[in-house]
Amino acid sequence: MENLMIAATERSPEVEFDFAAGRLSLKGESYPEDASTVFGPIFAALERFLEQVEGRDVRFDFNLIYFNSSSAKALMNMFQLLDGAAERGVKIEVNWFYAPDDETMQEFGEDFSEDLEHVTFNLVATGD
Amino acid sequence: MPEKEAAASFNLFDAEERVLADAVALRGRLADGDPELRTGVEALAEAYRRSVREQRRLVKVSDRLQHQLASVNQELVKRRAQAEEALARLKEAQETLVQAEKLASLGALVGGVAHEINTPVGIALSCASHLADATTHMRKLFEADDIGVEDFERYMETASDTTQLILGNCERAAALIRSFKQVAVDRTSAERRRFELASYIAETLASLKPRIRQAGHRVDIDCPPGLMVEGYPGALSQVLTNFVMNSIVHGYDEGQSGRLSITVDEPAPDLIRLVYADDGRGIAEEHRTRIFDPFFTTRRGAGGTGLGLHIVYNLVTGPLEGQLSVDSEDGHGTRFTLVFPRQASGSESPVF
Known part of the structure; x- marks a missing residue:
């Protein structure tokens, strides 16, 4: 299926979904006025992708430096979606990147991963 | 609980x-x-x-x-308070610098006048000394009862020549002091008064003459005689001084002599247009929009404060209640055009 590549805006993250390689990434800041315009296309593509990747390796990198409440809810929904797929047999690895001095982002990663049972979750302090 | x-x-x-x-x-x-x-x-x-x-x-x-x-x-909130404080301090410092720059140009004026007065005073002094010598000689001859007709005639000629020269030069020095005194008082007191424009321009330029002559420039003044203006002559004098000093400092290459001109007319009743022009190197296009900004100078580190034309702008739009524009072309001189009312309403703060 076709890759989903969306450039970052001031209020939305960069989306790089390379479905062929099984490499997905969200990067930047996320505080859109309307969460559905940003996350609608992301979820649509992700759901279709996860239906057809049984047995494959998928890696999802979250490298976010700031997000608002609706983005947080969307992220939790995404985690649930990923955990469901992992339960069905997709090998999913999630990397949650945070700046070493950003305790908030580190704690959000810890909190959001509480419900993950089947996904391999890594908290990764970014270099420098 | x-x-x-x-x-x-x-x-x-x-x-x-x-x-x-x-x-x-x-x-x-x-x-x-x-x-x-x-x-x-x-x-x-x-x-x-x-x-x-x-x-x-x-x-x-x-x-x-x-x-x-x-x-x-x-x-x-903290940064804003800091920025506001810094701005206030900066404004204070700017005000101080503007005052210092005005005093410095008054200093240049004093220097010029001192130089100008030196010549007539020097001539008067040497004439007086010559007359004193001749008189001592005459007294000796008189005491020896040995005055010839020729001696007496020569002495009379000397006395008449030297006294004439002394009188003329003292009058010239007195006139210079008078005109400078008026300019200096106007500069420092910011007093509103009626003045005759042509002679006021001439007086201000007279004080600057040594600097202009030293640079080898010529000044043409074309102002209708008898044109009376009511306002702040000190402001006008400061404006003209800054224009002339700018031309001398920035307008010409070392050793290149130029032509400065001040032309006055009345484009409408009770409205005065003063055009100051030089035929120097002009102002580069990229600098033209910034010349009235405070601290803009092309000669920082070489004595430029960047306040001269900023002061001019403030004086023209402030006490003179007029408008100021500049025309210049690279290599083809600079023209400043001032248009101001013949009678200032005085609603603008006269502090300058």
Whole structure:
């Protein structure tokens, strides 16, 4: 299926979904006025992708430096979606990147991963 | 209940947890009941449990964001106060520098006048000395009763020549002092008065003459005689001084002599147009829009403060209540055009 590549805006993250390689990434800041315009296309593509990747390796990198409440809810929904797929047999690895001095982002990663049972979750302090 | 205990026992999600406990109890009561109902209640309870967890996280996210916002706001308030203070200090410093620059140009004026007065005073002095010598000689001859007709004639000629020269040069020095005194008083007192424009321009230029002559420039003044202006002559004098000094300092290459001109006319009744022009190297296009900005100079480190034309602009738009524009072309001289009312309303602050 076709890759989903969306450039970052001031209020939305960069989306790089390379479905062929099984490499997905969200990067930047996320505080859109309307969460559905940003996350609608992301979820649509992700759901279709996860239906057809049984047995494959998928890696999802979250490298976010700031997000608002609706983005947080969307992220939790995404985690649930990923955990469901992992339960069905997709090998999913999630990397949650945070700046070493950003305790908030580190704690959000810890909190959001509480419900993950089947996904391999890594908290990764970014270099420098 | 003591406060601490009350705080410890408080649970934001108390009601939700009780509902969950009720659901678990309900599930227990359904142990032997309809399996479909049991699974349904189980799924509902699980979904609710997850929802509560999500709610807790969202509350946390929201609180964190509020907290971040509050500290950013606090920082903003602090920075703003700092910026405002810095701006106030900067304005004060700018005002001080503007005053210093005005005094410096008054200093240049004093220097010029001193130089100018030196010549007539010097001539008068040497004439007086010559007359004194001749008189001493005459007295000796007189005491020896040895004055010839020729000696007397020569002495009379000397006396008449030297006294004429002394008178002429003293008058010239007195005139210079008079005109300078007026300019200096106007510059420092900012007094509003009526003055004749042509002679005022001439007086200001006279004070600057040594600097102009030293640079080898020529000045042409074309102003209708008898044109009376009511306003702040000190401001006008300062403006002209800054124009002339700018031309001398910036307008020409070393050793290149130029032509400066001041042309006055009345484009409309009670409106005066003064055009100051030189035929120097002009102002580069990229600098033209910035020349009236404070501290803009192409000669920083070489004595330029960047305040000369800023002061000119403030004086023209302030006390003179006029407008100022500049025309210049690279290599083809600079023209400043001032248009101001013949009679200032005085509504503008006369402090300058």
